[in-house]
Amino acid sequence: MTTTTASAPSGSDTDPFVHPALFYRDVDEYVREVGGFVRAALRAGEPVLVAVPGPRLAALRRSLTEAPDVTWADMTDVGRNPGRILSMLRDFADRHAGRAAHIVGEPIWAGRSRAEILEATRHEALINAAFAGRRATILCPYDTEGLPARVLSDARRTHPVVDEDGRRTVSAAYRDPSVVCADCDLPLPEPAHAPESVAYAAGDLAEVRDRVAAWASGTALTPARRVDFVLAVNEATANSLAHGGGSGTLRLWTSEHGTVVAEIRDRGRLDDPLAGRRRPALASATGGRGLWVVHQLCDLVEIRATGTGLTLRLHMTPS
Structure with a gap:
């Protein structure tokens, strides 16, 4: 960082x-x-x-x-x-x-x-x-x-x-x-049950969206919230491919409280700690749009930047 x-x-x-x-x-x-x-x-x-x-x-x-x-x-x-x-x-x-x-x-x-x-x-x-x-x-x-x-x-x-x-x-x-x-970059707790895991690389975004949509259909999210969830994960994985070394791992699970969680891990860095926290200009060439959309859609976004890579954990509640 x-x-x-x-x-x-x-x-x-x-x-x-x-x-x-x-x-x-x-x-x-x-x-x-x-x-x-x-x-x-x-x-x-x-x-x-x-x-x-x-x-x-x-x-x-x-x-x-x-x-x-x-x-x-x-x-x-x-x-x-x-x-x-x-x-x-x-x-x-x-x-x-x-x-x-x-x-x-x-x-x-x-x-x-x-x-x-x-x-x-x-x-x-x-x-x-x-x-x-x-x-x-x-x-x-x-x-x-x-x-x-x-x-x-x-x-x-x-x-x-x-x-x-x-x-x-x-x-x-x-x-x-x-x-x-x-x-604040403390280790994130592991999920209580084994999550669904998806490895992705360049060219895999459409398949990732389909996998996430199919998985989310079995959760308590409303149809509208499922659309938001798929969009948030798509933005996060696209950002990961662009800035995180060209590949990464997506994990999906539901917490014991019913919150739907997606975790994106890659080999990237968070060069700008304010990325996603300020509204990007429409014509901006500096990026930040993907993370900003993710923050607007999710109920909680946890970010961990370490020497080995970047982790984003996206939370969305059913209601």
């Missing part, structure tokens, strides 16, 4: 981008602190996006009835797959180019799976690379009573500054995005 390094930590004196973690204990503190952030941005005439989990979203909207210009989003929906949050934040900032976007983004909440938390942590680190040098503030709330200590510790590594007990301090634990992303 290549290193992506901002010119200065986000929130420093030389970078106009500010990325604080807000540590809160209860709903009252949450509404007070996040509400204050939103009101200050609106008084300054700046655009505001609030993307937080549903119950927190409802509490904020009740307290901010005087703020009709806020863009609201339920993070349990738009951020179900952590890998598609970043493109949403960048899209909002791009729509308000020339102005300082103010965003509240809460990608980790109680009830997230360990796999989701790991990819959300990767997302939080990559925000610093994606927004470096840009006039924007992204406030990320963390529930200190409901989240594991490891999540709070990682928040200090992915956020250059921390808001806690009414004070903003520099995080001594902050690390470069490349370091955090490397730490």
